[in-house]
Structure formats: C-alpha cells, structure tokens
Amino acid sequence: FRTVEPLEYYRRFLKENCRPxxxxxxxxxxxxxxxxxxxxxxxxxxxxxxxxxxLVKLGNTTVICGVKAELAxxxxxxxxxxxxxxxxxxxxxxxxxxxxGPPGEEAQAASQFIADVIENSQMIVKEDLCIANGKxxxxxxxxxxxxxxxxxxxxxxxxxxxxxxxxxxxxxxxINEETGLSEVDLKQKTPLIIRKHPVATSFAxxxxxxxxVDPTAEEEDLxxxxxTIVTDEEGRLCSVHKPGGSPLTGAKLQDCITRAxxxxxxxxxxxxxxxxxxxxx
Amino acid sequence: PVTxxxxxxxxxxxxxxxxGPAEAKLSKELPDxxxxxxxxxxxxxxxxxxxxxxxxxLRQTCExxxxxxxxxxxxxxxxxxxxxxxxxLLSCCLNAACMGLLDAGLPLCSLFCGVTCALGPDxxxxxxxxxxxxxxxxxxxxxxIDSSERKVLMSTTKGSCSVEEMxxxxxxxxxxxxxIFQFYRDSLQRRYSK
Numbered sequence: 001f002r003t004v005e006p007l008e009y010y011r012r013f014l015k016e017n018c019r020p021x022x023x024x025x026x027x028x029x030x031x032x033x034x035x036x037x038x039x040x041x042x043x044x045x046x047x048x049x050x051x052x053x054x055l056v057k058l059g060n061t062t063v064i065c066g067v068k069a070e071l072a073x074x075x076x077x078x079x080x081x082x083x084x085x086x087x088x089x090x091x092x093x094x095x096x097x098x099x100x101g102p103p104g105e106e107a108q109a110a111s112q113f114i115a116d117v118i119e120n121s122q123m124i125v126k127e128d129l130c131i132a133n134g135k136x137x138x139x140x141x142x143x144x145x146x147x148x149x150x151x152x153x154x155x156x157x158x159x160x161x162x163x164x165x166x167x168x169x170x171x172x173x174x175i176n177e178e179t180g181l182s183e184v185d186l187k188q189k190t191p192l193i194i195r196k197h198p199v200a201t202s203f204a205x206x207x208x209x210x211x212x213v214d215p216t217a218e219e220e221d222l223x224x225x226x227x228t229i230v231t232d233e234e235g236r237l238c239s240v241h242k243p244g245g246s247p248l249t250g251a252k253l254q255d256c257i258t259r260a261x262x263x264x265x266x267x268x269x270x271x272x273x274x275x276x277x278x279x280x281x
Numbered sequence: 282p283v284t285x286x287x288x289x290x291x292x293x294x295x296x297x298x299x300x301g302p303a304e305a306k307l308s309k310e311l312p313d314x315x316x317x318x319x320x321x322x323x324x325x326x327x328x329x330x331x332x333x334x335x336x337x338x339l340r341q342t343c344e345x346x347x348x349x350x351x352x353x354x355x356x357x358x359x360x361x362x363x364x365x366x367x368x369x370l371l372s373c374c375l376n377a378a379c380m381g382l383l384d385a386g387l388p389l390c391s392l393f394c395g396v397t398c399a400l401g402p403d404x405x406x407x408x409x410x411x412x413x414x415x416x417x418x419x420x421x422x423x424x425x426i427d428s429s430e431r432k433v434l435m436s437t438t439k440g441s442c443s444v445e446e447m448x449x450x451x452x453x454x455x456x457x458x459x460x461i462f463q464f465y466r467d468s469l470q471r472r473y474s475k
Contacts, residue, residue: 244341
C-alpha cells in the first residue's frame with residue numbers, strides 16, 4: 001500500500017496526528033553532532049586536513065562540513081573585508097535522485113541559502129577576516145557535503161556549518177615589513193569570532209493545512225510546500241524562506257516562528273555541550 | 282504561444298515569455314501534471330547560483346497556482362529576461378510571471394503578486410524600494426501574496442528583523458497586494474476591450 005498510494009498511506013497516519021516513523025507532527029528526529037579533527041569511531045570521523053569540520057546527523061540525513069582557510073587579497077572596493085564562500089554539494093551517493101555532473105538546482109539553491117544566512121545573521125563579520133587592510137585577508141571555503149539525504153537538508157547544513165566554524169582555529173599571520181611577504185605561524189592559533197548563532201528549522205506543508213516539523217525525504221516528496229525559518233539567539237529572524245508551495249496565513253507563519261525559536265534553544269544547548277567536551281584537546 | 286507582457290514598477294523592468302503547454306522531453310515529463318520550468322536571465326553575465334535560487338522560488342510559486350493536473354505530460358516554460366534593475370527585482374519577476382500566465386490563458390487556481398518591503402534603520406516600512414533604499418535598509422522582505430485569501434505563497438528575507446517587524450511588513454504587503462490586483466484587472470480589461 002505504501003508504494004502504490006503513498007499519499008493515502010500518509011493521510012491515514014496524519015488523521016491520527018502522527019507519522020509512519022512514530023514521531024508526532026511536532027517532533028524532531030534525533031540530532032547528533034561530531035566536531036573536531038580526531039576520529040575515534042570510523043563512522044563518525046571528521047576531517048583532519050580541514051581547519052574546522054563537523055558532522056551532523058538528523059535522523060538519517062547526514063551532512064559533513066569542512067572549512068578551509070586560505071589567504072587572498074581583498075577586493076578593491078572592500079579593502080577591509082575577507083571572504084566566506086559556502087558550497088553545498090549533493091553528490092549522487094547520497095540519494096538516487098541526484099545525478100553526477102554539474103550541481104543541480106537544489107544544490108545551487110541550497111548554496112545560495114547558506115550564503116544568505118551567513119550574510120543576514122552576520123555570524124561572521126567579514127571585517128574580522130581582514131589581516132592587513134587592502135593587502136591580505138582570509139578566505140573561508142566552507143564545503144558542505146551531504147552523505148545521506150533523508151530530507152531536511154537546509155537545517156542539517158546550517159547546523160553543520162555553525163559547528164564547523166566554531167571549531168575553526170586560524171593561525172596568526174604577520175606581514176614582514178621588509179620583504180612584504182606574509183609569515184604564517186601555525187603554532188599560534190586563535191579561534192574564529194562568531195557573533196551570532198543562527199539555527200534553521202524546516203517545516204513541510206501537507207494538504208494546505210497541516211504543518212510537519214523536520215520532514216524526511218518521503219514526506220518532502222508528498223508535501224505541497226516547505227518553509228524554513230532561521231532564528232538567532234536574540235529571537236530575531238534571519239531568514240523566512242518559503243520557496244513557493246501552498247499558501248500560508250500569517251498566523252500559521254507565526255506558529256512556525258515560535259516553534260523555530262524553541263528549537264534554537266535546544267540546538268544551542270547541544271552545540272555548547274559538544275564544544276565543552278572537546279575543548280581540552 | 283509566445284506572450285510578452287512586461288512589468289515596470291519604477292525603473293525595474295522584466296520581460297516574461299511563456300511557452301506551453303507543449304510537448305515535454307521524456308526525461309522531464311511528469312505522468313500526472315505539467316512540468317513547469319523557469320529560466321531567469323540577468324541583464325549582464327551568465328546566470329549564476331543566485332538566478333538558480335530565484336528560479337526555484339518562482340517555479341514553486343507558479344506550481345502552486347497553475348492547475349498542472351489539467352495538462353499531464355506537458356512542459357510549460359517561463360523565460361524571464363531582466364531589462365533593467367532599479368530595486369524590487371524579485372517582486373517584479375513575480376508580477377511579470379503572473380501576468381505571463383494570465384496572458385497565456387493557463388488555468389490558474391488563484392493569482393499572485395510580488396511585494397517587496399524594506400525596513401529602514403529607524404523601523405519605517407517602505408514598499409517597492411529603490412535599489413538605494415534596499416541597500417540602506419536593515420532588512421528587505423519579499424512576499425508573494427495570493428489573490429483568493431491574501432495568504433503567503435512565497436517569502437524571502439535579506440538581513441535580519443524581529444518577529445513583530447516581519448508581521449507588520451506582511452500586513453503592509455497584503456494591503457498593497459490589493460492595489461496590484463486592481464492593476465492586473467485594469468490592464469487585462471484594456472487588453473481585451475480592444
């Protein structure tokens with residue numbers, strides 16, 4: 001029945017206010033995060049060659065983020081700003097819906113979304129990345145790769161990015177006055193200054209009325225629309241991303257925002273706990 | 282049929298061309314509904330990641346209103362060409378897209394319109410901001426409002442704002458939507474009364 005009439009199968013569960021995997025409509029999947037350079041378990045490894053990395057699992061959806069810092073000259077019109085370049089990749093190994101080749105629309109839209117979240121929330125101020133005005137600045141390449149796609153990519157990506165950036169340690173760079181070259185001191189490291197902590201919460205709209213939190217891939221396919229709300233710790237909205245789909249009233253949107261603010265507190269606690277546990281390294 | 286309506290609030294203008302329902306390529310056709318495709322071409326340069334993201338938003342907004350089930354296994358293509366950009370570009374694209382759908386005579390369950398709100402540093406709300414106002418604003422929110430119940434079809438934000446401010450902008454956008462729908466009615470009346 002599930003493969004022949006998926007929508008009817010789902011409707012039966014929704015009438016009882018629950019979902020096939022046993023969750024309630026407002027329940028999130030189990031979230032785990034792994035930060036840092038050393039991998040003790042083979043399946044939860046993080047990247048040792050990156051300057052900062054994190055692995056996030058939201059139920060089955062697995063997203064890994066690696067941040068690499070490189071040096072570059074700042075642009076002519078913004079001499080005191082560095083660069084942050086996010087890139088979301090959905091390789092064909094994560095799901096059968098993605099083919100190998102140039103990035104598809106979903107990957108590009110996700111990359112744009114992440115870039116917007118970084119910009120809107122001001123989690124990293126580009127002026128902080130500048131080393132020498134007009135001459136040298138940091139470029140942070142954030143590569144977000146999905147290893148297993150089971151819905152709710154945007155939430156997992158934002159969380160992975162946040163966790164990875166908290167893990168980044170930038171070596172100190174000094175410009176030698178005589179030679180004009182930069183000297184990188186790998187022994188002296190300072191963590192990246194992160195001003196805000198944005199957290200994304202995604203909802204799927206079903207049949208124009210029901211709102212489901214944290215949709216799986218199957219639910220996303222059957223849904224008639226999606227909404228993603230990004231909030232920061234002050235309860236300010238960094239992004240209300242609703243790319244089309246069923247119309248929502250202002251009141252429903254408000255309901256989503258309230259739930260997003262609650263979710264933010266949970267995620268923040270989780271991140272703080274994990275950071276504390278790896279600090280002694 | 283090629284239909285070229287265009288919209289220009291202020292100096293922003295976008296040309297919309299709609300083709301369809303036409304035969305779809307085997308790889309793209311859907312068995313139960315029409316496959317909608319949106320192509321957004323910027324004024325200069327090749328389409329990049331930003332255009333792809335806008336295309337996805339426009340496509341899903343159009344999919345919500347077009348009654349695709351009446352034309353299964355066909356393709357509807359909407360091509361938007363940006364002629365000039367002086368602010369409020371996304372809402373201009375939304376309006377052009379809706380007029381294109383209307384002009385082509387596609388079956389729709391409701392109309393939609395795009396409204397952009399800019400939140401100034403002092404909290405003042407400006408509708409349909411110019412490029413300069415957008416840059417100076419603390420936050421820029423774009424909504425697609427539908428015509429039947431004034432609900433939100435699509436929403437994008439740039440910059441951050443508080444929840445109350447967002448609700449205020451949404452209310453202002455819903456009021457402004459009335460003016461835009463009246464404009465649709467007037468221009469269609471003019472077109473078909475000739």
